[in-house]
Amino acid sequence: MSTANRPPRVLAIAGSDPSGGAGIQADLKSIAAFQGYGMAAITTLTAQNTHGVTAVHAPPADFLTAQLTALDADITIDAVKIGMLHSVDIIMAVEAWLARVAPPVVVLDPVMVATSGDRLLDASAEDALVHLAQRAHLVTPNLDELAVMVREPVATTWSTAREQGRRLAELLDTTILVKGGHLVGAAAPDAIVTPHAVIDVPGQRVTTRNTHGTGCSLSSAIATLRASGLSWPDALAEVKAWMADALTASSLLQVGSGHGPIDHAHRMRSTGEWARGAWVDCASLVTRITELPFVSGLGTGSLDGDAFRRYLAQDVHYLEGYAEVLAAIAESAPDPTTRAFWLASCEAAQAEINRLHAQVLGDADETPAAVTVEYLSHLRRAVESGSYARAVSAVLPCYTLYSDLGVRWRAVSRDNHPYASWLDLYGEAAFVRTAAQAERLASVAADSVDRAERLLMSAAYRTSMHFEWRFFAETPLMPA
Numbered sequence: 001m002s003t004a005n006r007p008p009r010v011l012a013i014a015g016s017d018p019s020g021g022a023g024i025q026a027d028l029k030s031i032a033a034f035q036g037y038g039m040a041a042i043t044t045l046t047a048q049n050t051h052g053v054t055a056v057h058a059p060p061a062d063f064l065t066a067q068l069t070a071l072d073a074d075i076t077i078d079a080v081k082i083g084m085l086h087s088v089d090i091i092m093a094v095e096a097w098l099a100r101v102a103p104p105v106v107v108l109d110p111v112m113v114a115t116s117g118d119r120l121l122d123a124s125a126e127d128a129l130v131h132l133a134q135r136a137h138l139v140t141p142n143l144d145e146l147a148v149m150v151r152e153p154v155a156t157t158w159s160t161a162r163e164q165g166r167r168l169a170e171l172l173d174t175t176i177l178v179k180g181g182h183l184v185g186a187a188a189p190d191a192i193v194t195p196h197a198v199i200d201v202p203g204q205r206v207t208t209r210n211t212h213g214t215g216c217s218l219s220s221a222i223a224t225l226r227a228s229g230l231s232w233p234d235a236l237a238e239v240k241a242w243m244a245d246a247l248t249a250s251s252l253l254q255v256g257s258g259h260g261p262i263d264h265a266h267r268m269r270s271t272g273e274w275a276r277g278a279w280v281d282c283a284s285l286v287t288r289i290t291e292l293p294f295v296s297g298l299g300t301g302s303l304d305g306d307a308f309r310r311y312l313a314q315d316v317h318y319l320e321g322y323a324e325v326l327a328a329i330a331e332s333a334p335d336p337t338t339r340a341f342w343l344a345s346c347e348a349a350q351a352e353i354n355r356l357h358a359q360v361l362g363d364a365d366e367t368p369a370a371v372t373v374e375y376l377s378h379l380r381r382a383v384e385s386g387s388y389a390r391a392v393s394a395v396l397p398c399y400t401l402y403s404d405l406g407v408r409w410r411a412v413s414r415d416n417h418p419y420a421s422w423l424d425l426y427g428e429a430a431f432v433r434t435a436a437q438a439e440r441l442a443s444v445a446a447d448s449v450d451r452a453e454r455l456l457m458s459a460a461y462r463t464s465m466h467f468e469w470r471f472f473a474e475t476p477l478m479p480a
């Protein structure tokens, strides 16, 4: 299912919301936010704004079939997200198409009623929608839709919602994403529920009225990440973190005076920019790193065990200095939240040192290699410059490179892989999130300095990336 470096081709089958917050407009923005290629087959046209829906026009169902047929005749579809379907005719057209094409990822958001309270599905079409839901790999009802689908009163507690999700999973024999967005309280929990298990993905409620389109955006983003190779729970955790920021950033948009839209583009708009640019500038160096025999051998598992051990012995030396540098960065961090992030990273590095000593290296104490010494001197010089921004830039490749390698290694089979646990460490969603957060903090730092200092940040980043290349190239060749 993984699409490696090719963006997944994701089709939204949904209604149009001309105000851009929900429907296919939200789907296309969300798919793009997660780096997919978005397509849209339109089921219905609505006239709506942030206060509500004033009219609905549904073209004949045959015309939807014509759109879908034109697409599958030409384009391989990696994932489908289904939203507003409005009527039995449209549901049947989609069901017939799904039966014929069988896309590998199908996410159904069983849209029934808008945030504004307006009906988006004929009441007589509810049974047909439940029937269609059996063809989906993931169904994402809100609490009201969940209640309709299991024919029970609307859940008012999270435990009832989870139980209803379990019953719906059994009824449809598929996976359900139960959404707690409509509950009251400080938490906004969600869960991935199968007939056999419930995996909670916790979240904090963002205080805002701008929740128009959250369900549409969530389902299309998850379809995109699933087609990129993430599991449902990992995809949900990623999207929830993004959603929380999109809800927070929504206040800047000032779109309408009712329930406004979330800010799908918040990551493009703010932070991320300097760090992404620095990463792109190092693209050819990163390619050279991925092509090193040590790195490709790690991925395939063919790497010589002694070479890996020599690399780890140097890694421990590196991590000891790196942890000190992270502690110094935390000291000079501009605010308590940022400071807490760098301290947590420092603790993670120390935990990794202890793990390596306990599980792999014992008391063996190789001398530090030239590259280890030089790389650490470079990091310390960045700290000693007194510039927080430059110090952060210098440590950043250690996050971005390993996160990138981890994602590449996700697709590798773990069967009898000698380095499986090491590959897992960097491929897991938590590490990818940590790396993304480090990038955001570096970009925030870049926004606060002048152009000359930003150039020094870029130089520090590139030098570190070069040391990463040398580290992978030289340490496995150290004398035993």
Ligand SMILES: Nc1ncnc2c1ncn2[C@@H]1O[C@H](COP(=O)(O)OP(=O)(O)OP(=O)(O)O)[C@@H](O)[C@H]1O
Residues within 6 Å of the ligand: 022, 113, 114, 115, 141, 142, 143, 179, 180, 181, 182, 188, 189, 190, 203, 204, 205, 206, 207, 208, 211, 212, 213, 214, 215, 216, 217, 218, 240, 243, 244, 247
């Ligand atoms: N105020 C909030 N703070 C944090 N997360 C929220 C908030 N409101 C909704 N969410 C999250 O947004 C996603 C959509 O949930 P929700 O229950 O609102 O679905 P929905 O009702 O189908 O959405 P829609 O508003 O599009 O109809 C879920 O992941 C939910 O946890």
Ligand SMILES: Cc1ncc(COP(=O)(O)O)c(N)n1
Residues within 6 Å of the ligand: 014, 015, 016, 017, 022, 023, 024, 046, 083, 084, 111, 113, 114, 115, 116, 120, 211, 212, 213, 214, 215, 216
């Ligand atoms: C075309 C279309 N599709 C879906 C929704 C539901 O979104 P919300 O519940 O946030 O209004 C909508 N309002 N319009």
